[in-house]
Amino acid sequence: MLFEAVRGLFSFPNPVNETPARLVAGAVAVIAVLAIAFQQGWLIPVLAYGFVARALTGPTLSPLALVATRVVTPHLPFRPRYSPGPAKRFAQTIGAAFTLTATAVYFAGFQVEAYALVVVVALFASLEAGFGLCVGCKAFFLGMRLGFVPPSVCEECAPYLR
Template sequence: MLQIGNFPDIVNEYAARSVAGLVLILALATLWTQSVWFNLALLYGFAARVLYGPKFSLFAKVAIHGIVPLFKLGNRPTAGPPKRFAQSIGFLFSLTSLLLLINGQILAFEIGIGILAFFALLESTLGFCAGCFVFGYLMRWGIIPQEICEKCNHLTFKTKD
């Protein structure tokens, strides 16, 4: 597999949920204003997180250094590869919505951003990561090799003890 950037193998679940909350706010602002600039900010954020994890993501920095310590959320380790996969899906949705917006396909843009906002809401409030859910099935079906997430399995067993 082509390795791009340096996405962490383990991430803080509370930081990921905080990022999802920030994505939700920006997605709703993008939907409300139909702003190309807000949509570009969404796209950049997802691209930064897919390629390098929190290193170049403003939302990740705010979550890790601001929200998590401010609200004393602590650290709940979770596997990085499924989160990276979920960020990739967010990247595709934000790219598609940007292209639709630029081409004047407003209803399709609204549907795309609405779906993105809905799944950000699920992750930020309930901790349900739809991309992670799909990632698990792709592993079970053999589409994603087991070695991609060997650390996922170790982490899962470790946190259940």
Template sequence: MRSLIGFPAVVNEKAARAVAGQVVVVTALALATGWLWLSAVLAVGFALRVASGPRFDPFGQLATKVLAPRLGAPVVVAGPPKRFAQGVGFVFTAGATAALALGAPVVAVGLLAVLLVFASLEAVVGFCAGCFVFGYLMRWGVVPEETCAACNDISLRRREVQPA
């Protein structure tokens, strides 16, 4: 029986980009309308994805079950860098939510604007800034190599992507 908590070892890059696209839409909506409370919705989604991948997250479910299958064959990438990136997204959205609660909407807008830029890079051109930073953290020894065997061994990335 599969554990309810835990991130997949490998993920479909197309699904990750589809999730990022949804984050872009909601973040842009929050910034355009002033509905900064949407940062709390985004934070919950990031927290769910960090804890269990796409399993319980509506964005993750839509991406893995509906959007990514329509984009062609899966492109398999290592899971740990994507989990780290989701964690960074959580920090930004939780920070925006806290700033809003503390009466600092300008800080919330700034954090959401940064999120919008990096989520757009992931969704549109496939550049995952969190994954980029994760790679450096591994090289510097901050993240142990055993955390992501697939990051160092390309043959491990060729496994089938497990459905969420």
């Protein structure tokens, strides 16, 4: 029973509704830009927490994702558009790597370098929010095409590999 609860906690939705994903990306972009523009380094670990939470549990432990999926999206007039969960999880993991590195670098005294990493996060999040372009997903699909990611990891990714 405990195993099932833990397994459920660390699950990731598949497929992923693009609307809340893009809303979260928009919020991430805004937070990242605010962190940079106002030199608010304390926001970097906040971003890192969000990416780690989403990579590990989907929306379950991410306040931004919970608000986007349960509060905002149901009131929007958009029909759901879905994309493969494994690709989105990979993208969240890349965001976690960037923001965790930025957090470590920031607190090691290298603020400029940390903010440079946050600029990359802001750029990628803006592309996702504004244009539906998930750079991490594209990298995941490329990894599949090149054979680094076995087809069994994401069978529903086949249409994206052409």
